[in-house]
Amino acid sequence: MKRLKVLSGVFHHKLVGKPSSANTSNMINSPLKLWNATNFKYEESPHPSASLRIPGLSHESFDRDWNPKMTSIMQTSTLARLYAFHTLLPTCDKEGQTTEKKYFLDWPQLTQEFYTFASSSEFVMSRDLYEKNIRKWPLDMKFTLGNIGTCSVASTSQFFACPIEGETSSCSTPLWSNTIQFVTVDKTTRKPARLPDWYLKKYKGKGYMDRGLVLKPFDRPAATYAHPAVVQWTDTDNYKHTNWTSYVRWAIDALQAALLLQNTSNTPGYSPYGSGAMVGDHKTVSERAKSALHGITSDIIARGVHKMQIVYLKECLQGENIETHVWQDSNGEKELVYFSVVKDGEDVCQIKMWYFDSLHDEDDEKYPV
Numbered sequence: 555m556k557r558l559k560v561l562s563g564v565f566h567h568k569l570v571g572k573p574s575s576a577n578t579s580n581m582i583n584s585p586l587k588l589w590n591a592t593n594f595k596y597e598e599s600p601h602p603s604a605s606l607r608i609p610g611l612s613h614e615s616f617d618r619d620w621n622p623k624m625t626s627i628m629q630t631s632t633l634a635r636l637y638a639f640h641t642l643l644p645t646c647d648k649e650g651q652t653t654e655k656k657y658f659l660d661w662p663q664l665t666q667e668f669y670t671f672a673s674s675s676e677f678v679m680s681r682d683l684y685e686k687n688i689r690k691w692p693l694d695m696k697f698t699l700g701n702i703g704t705c706s707v708a709s710t711s712q713f714f715a716c717p718i719e720g721e722t723s724s725c726s727t728p729l730w731s732n733t734i735q736f737v738t739v740d741k742t743t744r745k746p747a748r749l750p751d752w753y754l755k756k757y758k759g760k761g762y763m764d765r766g767l768v769l770k771p772f773d774r775p776a777a778t779y780a781h782p783a784v785v786q787w788t789d790t791d792n793y794k795h796t797n798w799t800s801y802v803r804w805a806i807d808a809l810q811a812a813l814l815l816q817n818t819s820n821t822p823g824y825s826p827y828g829s830g831a832m833v834g835d836h837k838t839v840s841e842r843a844k845s846a847l848h849g850i851t852s853d854i855i856a857r858g859v860h861k862m863q864i865v866y867l868k869e870c871l872q873g874e875n876i877e878t879h880v881w882q883d884s885n886g887e888k889e890l891v892y893f894s895v896v897k898d899g900e901d902v903c904q905i906k907m908w909y910f911d912s913l914h915d916e917d918d919e920k921y922p923v
Contacts, residue, residue: 605696624859625802664750674734677859699762778894781877785800789872849888860908870902891909893905
């Protein structure tokens with residue numbers, strides 16, 4: 555109950571005026587209808603799943619190290635999920651004739667009755683995602699029901715490199731996977747609401763997960779580096795709330811700023827704080843950066859993110875001031891970094907990022923490190 559009480563405040567703030575999940579008509583009227591997704595298939599067993607081929611990443615999806623950007627991975631996952639949710643399933647009878655019109659997990663019908671809120675999300679990346687000689691476009695996606703809770707729906711999207719010429723099937727190991735949990739919210743009370751009986755009867759117990767994606771908030775220590783920002787128009791979505799990828803971009807920028815500030819001799823005039831400084835002078839900011847990180851380096855970051863977990867607690871709007879805190883456990887893994895986006899003294903989003911550990915020497919040439 556304590557967790558739901560926290561979330562109920564989030565829902566009220568987030569859902570004033572507009573629902574948080576796009577409806578079918580929005581997708582039909584968007585450029586996504588021309589996305590050129592193909593091979594759309596549906597399977598009922600062993601778990602409800604949809605598969606399709608999508609355009610994949612683009613030339614704008616890579617950072618300065620030629621690693622796929624996490625924000626692009628997130629956006630691609632979102633668009634593919636949205637397309638699968640709001641495209642009619644190719645259902646046929648034994649004679650090959652199209653039968654009833656239906657959508658994956660009956661999502662349009664569910665979101666007509668309820669608002670939805672993405673409470674938590676997890677991404678797991680393979681080393682192949684960072685392999686320079688594996689194509690990242692197009693991609694094959696498999697979208698599977700994970701778990702149905704009392705007021706939550708968890709699902710997993712897996713993305714595979716397409717087969718090369720002469721092969722008939724995709725790679726068996728996904729380049730990345732994304733598990734996300736949505737909570738249903740009553741449109742009147744803006745509080746978590748029980749899934750309808752018809753939905754529970756149809757889908758409960760049919761997912762591949764024994765339980766939903768439960769990611770608990772963690773404590774923020776005193777020794778952090780805090781990177782300030784103002785929420786811009788480009789940080790927001792069509793509901794005027796902060797896009798879920800913006801939090802991750804702020805986190806990555808905060809980490810890179812902290813690393814830069816650790817070497818003040820090379821950055822004598824650098825400070826992320828303008829005239830409205832929110833922390834003390836440059837020396838203090840530099841000291842905070844040095845005390846917050848314990849082992850992470852630019853070389854480790856260049857290996858790529860292996861896993862990322864995100865907990866969404868509250869929302870941010872255009873024009874609001876936020877700080878992204880970054881730190882590491884002094885006794886923990888050097889590849890694990892913690893982040894917390896803070897507004898008005900309250901945590902609104904928390905992120906954990908695990909970077910890959912070292913490569914074997916013979917594998918160095920395969921990856922853009």
